[in-house]
Amino acid sequence: MKRQVAILGGGISGLTLAWYLKKRGLSPIILEKEGRVGGWIESRKEEGFFFERGPRTLRGSSEATLQLVDEIGLKSEILWSSPAAKRRYLLFGGKLEPLPNSLRSFFSSPLMRGIKGSLLKGLLKMGSFGEDL
Numbered sequence: 001m002k003r004q005v006a007i008l009g010g011g012i013s014g015l016t017l018a019w020y021l022k023k024r025g026l027s028p029i030i031l032e033k034e035g036r037v038g039g040w041i042e043s044r045k046e047e048g049f050f051f052e053r054g055p056r057t058l059r060g061s062s063e064a065t066l067q068l069v070d071e072i073g074l075k076s077e078i079l080w081s082s083p084a085a086k087r088r089y090l091l092f093g094g095k096l097e098p099l100p101n102s103l104r105s106f107f108s109s110p111l112m113r114g115i116k117g118s119l120l121k122g123l124l125k126m127g128s129f130g131e132d133l
Contacts, residue, residue, distance in 0.1 A: 004029055011039020019072060050079070051091075 003026050007014045010032035018028040030037065042053040069075055089096040092111055100106040 003027065006031055009039065010034075010037030012041055014039075016068065019068070 005021055005026050005028045007018055007021075007028050007030045010030045014030055014032075015037060018030055021028045040053065044051045044053070066075075069078065087101075088099045090099060090111060091097075097109065097111050098105070100109045100112065106112055
């Protein structure tokens with residue numbers, strides 16, 4: 001009789017764990033509270049545009065990741081980004097905003113307003129930059 005293992009969550013980590021446990025002869029059971037597996041990962045095509053929720057990209061340079069994708073039979077499903085698509089955008093406040101690609105664009109980006117405020121508050125709270133560390 002195969003041993004069963006319960007995995008809490010059907011996100012990418014839970015699904016990957018289930019794959020490797022199954023390869024070792026175990027019988028994993030994934031318990032997922034949502035109506036679908038994938039966790040934060042979700043791909044959607046609307047009005048001719050392709051949208052990714054959650055992780056934005058898969059680093060093709062990771063040999064282990066590409067091996068896993070190949071093992072589970074999804075290698076032919078990989079959509080490689082075009083070199084022309086170097087500019088990436090996030091839907092923020094109902095508007096597509098470009099991701100910062102330089103220090104200058106970081107400080108002027110609407111995406112970074114909240115982060116910059118939090119960083120500044122943290123630095124001010126520390127006093128003379130490290131006294132409280």
